[in-house]
Amino acid sequence: xxxxxxxxxxxxxxxxxxxxxxxxxTNWVAPLGPNVNAFExxxxxxxxxxxxxxxxxxxxxxxxxHLGLILLGxxxxxxxxxxxxxxxxxxxxxxxxxxxxxxxxSEKDTWNMDPVLLEEAIxxxxxxxxKIPKAIIPVHLYGMPAKMKEIMEIARRYDIPxxxxxxxxxxxxxxxxxxxxxxxxxxxxxxxxKMITTSGGGALVCRTAEEAQQATxxxxxxRDNAPHYQHSRIGYNYRMSNICAGIGRGQMFVLxxxxxxxxxxxxxxxxLLKDIPGITVMQNPTENFESNFWLICILVDSRQTGITxxxxxLAMEAANIETRPLWKPLHLQPIFQQAPFYENGTSExxxxxxxxxxSGPTLTDEDIERIVKVIKENSHGILF
Numbered sequence: 001x002x003x004x005x006x007x008x009x010x011x012x013x014x015x016x017x018x019x020x021x022x023x024x025x026t027n028w029v030a031p032l033g034p035n036v037n038a039f040e041x042x043x044x045x046x047x048x049x050x051x052x053x054x055x056x057x058x059x060x061x062x063x064x065x066h067l068g069l070i071l072l073g074x075x076x077x078x079x080x081x082x083x084x085x086x087x088x089x090x091x092x093x094x095x096x097x098x099x100x101x102x103x104x105x106s107e108k109d110t111w112n113m114d115p116v117l118l119e120e121a122i123x124x125x126x127x128x129x130x131k132i133p134k135a136i137i138p139v140h141l142y143g144m145p146a147k148m149k150e151i152m153e154i155a156r157r158y159d160i161p162x163x164x165x166x167x168x169x170x171x172x173x174x175x176x177x178x179x180x181x182x183x184x185x186x187x188x189x190x191x192x193x194k195m196i197t198t199s200g201g202g203a204l205v206c207r208t209a210e211e212a213q214q215a216t217x218x219x220x221x222x223r224d225n226a227p228h229y230q231h232s233r234i235g236y237n238y239r240m241s242n243i244c245a246g247i248g249r250g251q252m253f254v255l256x257x258x259x260x261x262x263x264x265x266x267x268x269x270x271x272l273l274k275d276i277p278g279i280t281v282m283q284n285p286t287e288n289f290e291s292n293f294w295l296i297c298i299l300v301d302s303r304q305t306g307i308t309x310x311x312x313x314l315a316m317e318a319a320n321i322e323t324r325p326l327w328k329p330l331h332l333q334p335i336f337q338q339a340p341f342y343e344n345g346t347s348e349x350x351x352x353x354x355x356x357x358x359s360g361p362t363l364t365d366e367d368i369e370r371i372v373k374v375i376k377e378n379s380h381g382i383l384f
Contacts, residue, residue, distance in 0.1 A: 005321045005367050008193040008295060008360035011258065016250030023242045031220075033242030035249055042252045043188070043203060047178050053186075053205045054212035057240035057248070058219055061167040061189030061202030066093035067215045067238065068163045068185040068204055069135060074099050078134040079125055079340075083113045083146075083165070084329050085347035086139040090165050091330055094137075101339045102133060103331050106346040109285040112146035113138045114344060119154050121342040136162045140169035140179045141327070142356070143195075143262075143294035144282065148174055148182045163187070167202070170195040171259040171292040180205050193360070195258050195294060196251035198244040254361075259292050261361040266293035268365060269357065272372040276379055278304025295356045297326060302353075306380030309355050315378045321371055326354035 019035055028034060040055035047053055058064050074080060076098035082091045084103035094101045104121055107114040118136070125133055136155055138146045148164075155162045164183030166172075172179040180186040186205035190198040206212040217223075222235025240248075270281045278301035284291055300309040307315075309325065316323045329347040330336050357371060 002320050002370070005358050005363070005371065006360065007322045007324055007356060007358050009362050010192050010197045011254065011361045013250055013254030013257075015253050016247045019246030019249045020243055023246050028242045031237075031239035031241045033245070035242045035245035036240055039198075039240075039245040039248040039252070040203070042249065043205075046252070046255065047180055047205065053181060053207065054209050056204045056206065056212050056215045056219065057198075057245055058202050058204060058238045059240055060200055060238075061165075061187050061191070062089045062093060063219070063236065063238040064187035064189075064202045064204040065090065065137070065163065065165065066096055066236070067218050068187060069093055069097055069099075070218060071185060071206075071211055071214055072135045072161050072163060074134045079129065079131070080135045080137065081118065081121060081133045081160075082137045082330070083139040083141075084331055084341060084343075085111060085327060085350065086141060086165070086330065087167075087327055088330065088333060088335075089167075090137055090139050091336065095335075099134070101330070101336060103329075103336070103339055103341040105329075105341070105343040106141075106350065107147065108346055110144045110146055110289065111141050111282070111346070111350055112144065113151060114346070115147055115150035115154060117342045117344060118151060121340075122154070122158050122160070124342070125340070132158055132160060134160070136160050137165055138162065138183075139165040139167075140172055142282070142297055143169050143172050143292040144284070145169065145172050145174035145179050145289050145291065148177075148179075152182055161185070164205075166205075167191075168194065168294045169292060171255065173290040175288050185211065190248060190251075195262070195292060196248065196255050198240065198248040198251070201240050201244050201248065203240075258361045262293045262359060263291075265359055265363055265368065266291075266296050268368050269296050269298075269372070272368065273298065273375065276305070276376065278302070278306075278379070279375065294359065296359045297354055297356050299350070299353050300355060307378050309353050312375060312378060313355060315374055316371070319370075319374050321374065322358065324356045326351050326356065 162183035167189035
């Protein structure tokens, strides 16, 4: 059988072990230390050259979302606007705080939060509850930037802070500005399949040193400044370890290389699939958008291909190739069936016909040709 082609494998650049060894040699194996500090600094330098952001390295992107909502003052009974077409981790922290997610459907250009529906939802929540939602969580899905200009204008108009979910978008830009720098707060993810990894891990991106200080306080069990262990607030064990941060430091040396490779993979898929009727590769909608193409996604029109999205997925699995349907919209998830949802049908349609193709930086051009061959061999009535 052919070798397994995975959806998105991590790639080590070689310097990770150097920083891990340094941590062991100096006995810095706790959830703090030189690697954590250096990793946070390198992330800040990458995201912003002027008006630098303050990073707090954490155990996961989900932990960063949770702390971000706490910093924004979300309380039980509040409502938080969240993108509907995303991984469940974007919304779970809202439930942690016993708040209610309000889901917004996607627009067709980027597949992200629809600004028109966003404003409709804010007005409707005000009519129905008498309150403005406490925060807005847009997501840059699969690395494609959301329409942040429009979203931020609406957020400012109603004085609602934005917590930007850039878990999949490290290195993506819109209008020349990097994702993760638009909101009052933002989050990054370093899970094993992301642009860079720390094995697990994430970061909260803060505008001020005070916000970063407060996030660090909550992330280290909210220990008060006292000679003994004293706690006047509930805290969490969310800090990143110095070992994991050592991996992250090493990964920063290959981040630009990873971004370039993902974009090259996207270009090759686009070229090889361009003549197959019914197969559409997700693209930057205009020159103002510059996705990192974390995952390359296709839409399958079965009327033209003669095969459904699920048919292609199963054919890929039979060929020992991992693919995955697009995220199942959150309004369809059993845990969120009662949440308010402002819809236009886009996310559900995308889920029904969309597929993620292998996209990791270790993927070779030959691997991509093998993947495309499976699609061609299983599309009917088409001349190549």
